Amino acid sequence: MKDRREFLIKLGIGCGAAAVCTQAGASLRSLVPNVSYDPPTTVKLGAPNDFPQGMKFLPDERLFIFREGFTFHAVSAVCTHLGCTVRAEALSQPETKTVGGQPLKLTHQFSCPCHGSRYHGDGTNYAGPAPRPLAWYRLSIASDDGQLVADLAEPVDHTFRLTIA
């Protein structure tokens, strides 16, 4: 008799707790978004020939586009430490460095205003708390209108170059 009473009390408490937890879980789950309204990660940047020789900063995409002749590459402006936008400083003397087996003319270096991370022109971190080099993103040419396209969801290694004919 006593066992049954205790069992039923525990069963009641257990059921109540399970019900409350499930409903709390459901409420929390509702806060995890199912649909993303984020801006697309593949963005058209404009006609390649509109880009100047050297560097152009695109604030909306937080991206540096480098052009040397007809060769392009894109370096992210998002600091790898805590995500602030790094600023470019022009070097007084451009220097050439072998990056990914190919020579690359470095015209700038980058500094982060939030915690003082510093990067070489190819995105390699050399001072401050940044744990990784800046990301490089894949560039391509849009098949419909020939614009330069950056894929912000696809980091590439530092050998990547886009050369247009």
Next chain:
Amino acid sequence: MANEEEIVPTEAPGVHKRRFWSFRPQSDRQAGDAIVANFILHWFPAKALKDSLSWNYSMWLGTISTALLGLLIVSGLPLMFLHIPSVERAYASVKDIEYVVTFGSWLRSVHRLSAHLMVAAVFLHLVRVFLTGAYKNGVGRGQRREWNWVIGVGMLLVTLFLSFTGYLLPWDQLAYWAITVGTNIASSVPVIGERVRELLLGGRVIDQPTLIRFYALHIVVLPGLLGVLFAYHMWRIRKDGGLARADRVAAQKRTEVPTVKTKTYTLLGIARGTSPNLRAYSVEPSDVSVNSIPDLTRRICIVMMGTIAVIAALAAVVRSPLEEPANPLVTPNPAKAPWYFLWLQELVTDTTIKIGGFTINGAFVGGVLLPGLLVGVLVLWPWLDKSPASATGTWLPRSRRRQNAVFLIICALVLVLTFIGTFCRGPYWHLFWPWQPWPQLPTRI
């Protein structure tokens, strides 16, 4: 009809005959009744120890924190009617509060100054409790003061999170980049980090879902949580036998005079019959204790009204800053958190660790591991502290000298880092002397 008229109400227990309660009791009995029958004061003891009321012992920092919390709620209400939690309109609405609304800038300043001072007051309260060993159990059997310490650490964290969510609401540059840095610290946690960030932001980028989430947290969730914790915190103080100071008084009294068997103070208020029906030790003989009304309530009034006066006057002089509207395209240089988070900003700057080819982001070490460790040690400290019970409720006792020193050194380190972050960091987070001018840099690229 005639029968009904004959019924005369008799004296009944539990019926309070006046509409309100007495603030000017004429006897001990009335004084006890004035506490117990008082809707606002019933959670106070009817009698308070003189030593517990001392200015020097507690410095009334908890009461100051409570007064500031009250001010925050009261000043937050009108601001709630004026602020529009939308990314398009939040900045303009705060600008209106600052420049258009009559007394708006004063209200905002009251809210902001109270928030800043509350962080300081709650922190100092924690320091006081540590240095007086007030989380320790003294002479009373069944005391659980350590749990109230844990609740208190929780309330400090809620206070910090409240202020964090609060300074996001104007949606200016400070807000935008604080969310960027804050949520990236969350995402530096291995495995779950990215999902935590997404849950906080309501997406993968900072936008309207982010603002409304932090708004709901700031307006409802966190104040509610703080209210519940506050109520439990106060209840526990009573149930642990009052301030830790009381244990000292009790310990001294027991050695000096034989214990007097008498009724407990709570029964003074409750027992309305002819005689009290329970006997217990009293730690509040009349030579060390006073009636809570008026002695306790007078001091509470002085502290609370003093706090209100100071804030109200300061708010008339100190204006609240408002940075440029949130601009995802430009990170301010330097981008600084509010002063009480600058020690954390220093930590995440200085703690990126390289072991061989392996790098651990300072965001994780300085933003998660170290603060987590600090909070963990704080929470566990009452169980690690092996000092004698006699070190309870007294400032800087000899037996706790070493741990007090270590605690003060950690506090000093936090303050030094805060100082460096506030006064010695300039553009690109370079070190400057406080008096050294910063180089002029272009604000835009």
